Amino acid sequence: MKNAIRSFTTAFLLLLTVLSIVTGCSSVQHTSKTSIEVAKTPTAVDLQDSDFVKSTLLEQYKEWYRTPYRMGGLNKRGIDCSGFTYVTFRSKLGRILPRTTDLQVQTGQQVARRNLQIGDLVFFKTSLFYKHVGVYLGDSKFLHASTSSGVIISNLNDRYWNENYWTARRIDS
Secondary structure: OHHHHHHHHHHHHHHHHHHHHHHHOOOOOOOOOOOEOOEEOOOOOOOOOHHHHHHHHHHHHHHHOOOOEOOOOEEOOEEOHHHHHHHHHHHHHOEEOOOOHHHHOOEOEEOOHHHOOOOOEEEEEOOOOOEEEEEEEEOOEEEEEEOOOEEEEEEOOOHHHHHHEEEEEEOOO
């Protein structure tokens, strides 16, 4: 009897541990009334100038095209998705974003998908534990560091991205 109780207790504690890990790491967006501030550098551009922002983002794409994906990477030997948005906004748009996707999704203002503008951050839940971020280019296209193809342009309407779309954020000008 004692062994049965001990086995049940062990199984129950294991189940509670697994459930707390899964719910603690889930990708549920926590809403807050304030967002993380994004600092401007002396080279900050007008993010409302969509033509300029788009041409700047396309220049960045040409410079980084096919740079391989590397978790935690921040250079042309390898870069991850949030690292790419971090580097792009800092070097090309004059904004200092937080380094991680979890923090980037807390910047700026939330934007409905139908109201996306060039330069908005677009976020995806690609699995229970992983999120992905890119920069909107207009015409349903976005620039990002893909795990499979490196830095590329993809289409929000492609089945994979459409099914995994989560939210978007507009960085304050």
